[in-house]
Amino acid sequence: MKIVFVCTGNTCRSPLAESLAQAAIPAHHFGSRGLAAFPGAPVSTYSAELIERHHLPAVGPATPFSDEDAEADLILTMSQQHKDSIRSLYPLANVYTLAEYASGSPADIVDPYGGHFAHYEQVFTELRAHIDNLAKKLPPV
Structure with a gap:
């Protein structure tokens, strides 16, 4: 399965999710x-x-969401706003918030950008x- 994590700048939350998922669920492909990513921006210092x-696993620099990404098997966003934005542009995309899909929670994952390391x-x-x-929800490969 190709799974894409999405946040705003692709420097804080989504790279952390990608790295965690690559380590925990190596049978699937994560990005x-x-x-609103600035192409090539580095992962935040704290992330x-x-x-x-x-x-x-290390992750690459920031990459904007693209038409190709909308065709992923599963798109997991950090907030309802991200989900709504993708859904409005790509009505057929298989998109959920990460918390909704993985844990059944409506909560957004708060952006730590500009915050302290503790955030x-x-x-x-x-x-x-x-x-x-x-990891418990995804089908085995």
Whole structure:
């Protein structure tokens, strides 16, 4: 399965989700994108630090969401707003919020951009719980 995680800039939340998923569910193909990503922007310092501290796979620079991404088997967004934006442009896309799909929760994953390291750690912990749930839901390959 091709699964794409989506946030705003593709520098904080979605790269963390991608890295966690690659480590936890290696049988599937994961990517991350941003709805307002600046192409080539590096992963945020704190997200990169968390990836390194937890010995997770490195992820690439920011990439904008594209028509090709809309054809992924599953698109998992960090917020309802991201989901709604994708749905309005791509009505046939298989899109959910990560929390909704993985954990049955309506909650958004708050953007830690510009916050302290502790904010990133909170987001990391939340993402890890959702990725653990996602691993249980995805079909075996």
